[in-house]
Amino acid sequence: MTLTDLLPIAHEAVDQATQLVTDMAVGTVTAKGDRDMVSGIDLAVEDKLRAFLLRETPHIGFLGEERGGAGANSALTWALDPVDGTANLIHGLPLCGISLGLIDGDRSVLGVINLPFLDERFHAAEGHGAYCGKTQLRASTTTDLTQAVVSIGDYAVGTDATGRNRPRLALTRLLAERVQRVRMFGSAAIDLAWAAAGRVDATIAFSNHPWDMSAGVVIAREAGASVMDTAGEPHTITSAATVSAAPGIREDILQILRMTEEQL
Structure with a gap:
């Protein structure tokens, strides 16, 4: 089929x-x-x-x-x-x-x-x-990070939530200093669907459960978003994280992710 x-x-x-x-x-x-x-x-x-x-x-x-x-x-x-x-x-x-x-x-x-x-x-x-x-659907065409709305995945709960939240909190701070708005919708499906629709300019989740991400990843990708891991490699089900960005701010988002890692 x-x-x-x-x-x-x-x-x-x-x-x-x-x-x-x-x-x-x-x-x-x-x-x-x-x-x-x-x-x-x-x-x-x-x-x-x-x-x-x-x-x-x-x-x-x-x-x-x-x-x-x-x-x-x-x-x-x-x-x-x-x-x-x-x-x-x-x-x-x-x-x-x-x-x-x-x-x-x-x-x-x-x-x-x-x-x-x-x-x-x-x-x-x-x-x-x-x-x-x-x-x-068409992903956002923004090229200006200061005009971007970026959604992020939920903060961690459960085992070692404090440790796993350190990069999430560092990312939140770096984004808050650089983008127009940061949003947390509480649903990876919404994050990626709205990235595909251009309602958010990027979305970042430090997680990649197949049931959470598989539908939204292909929808965002087919809409023209750059869907990748935190190193900028194409997203797969083995990626450690799920990042979707408007092509015009892809490098800015990757730079913020590098800065996040440097702060840990």
Whole structure:
């Protein structure tokens, strides 16, 4: 099956997920670590989409945030975050989304992100462009860092949160001194989708879980953003971090990342 064959299947899966997210109560919220949690909606969405995708595409593996992997041992793998932004959802904040990506080897090649409470859907397939609904997306064309809005990933929680937050806090300070605004939306899917749409000029996350990033990475890349790791190398699922930048400020963002590392 080609990517154009698989895209409608991904949309159907996300349709099913969206119905659950908008119709269900949050349900039981269970701690899965320090200041991290999973809701009943997360589990219901992942179970439903796992069953659907393994039935519709049995030759493709499946990786979900909550219950791990299943299915074929193949080069292709679906990667699902059933609710990206669970903390936002639990607190009644509309900044959350369903993120379904397809990984080929170590590269994201297809993605669908739906923001159910903002009524927006983003999608892309490698070589076919990125879209919000029927509107083709274009990443920001800014060339002036002082005019840039840059989003950053959440601060770390859990094991060694203090140590893992040192680079995040250093980055925040360096950005605050140089860019127009710094934003933290609490959802990697939103960060990357809005980078694709040019609503933010760059986004930086010192993390790279496949379920968080795979859909957004291909959407941002297909919209013309530079999607990379902190060294400026092309992003893969093995990258230690996820950075998307408007091409015109790519080198400025990399310079800030170098300065961040020097301060540690």
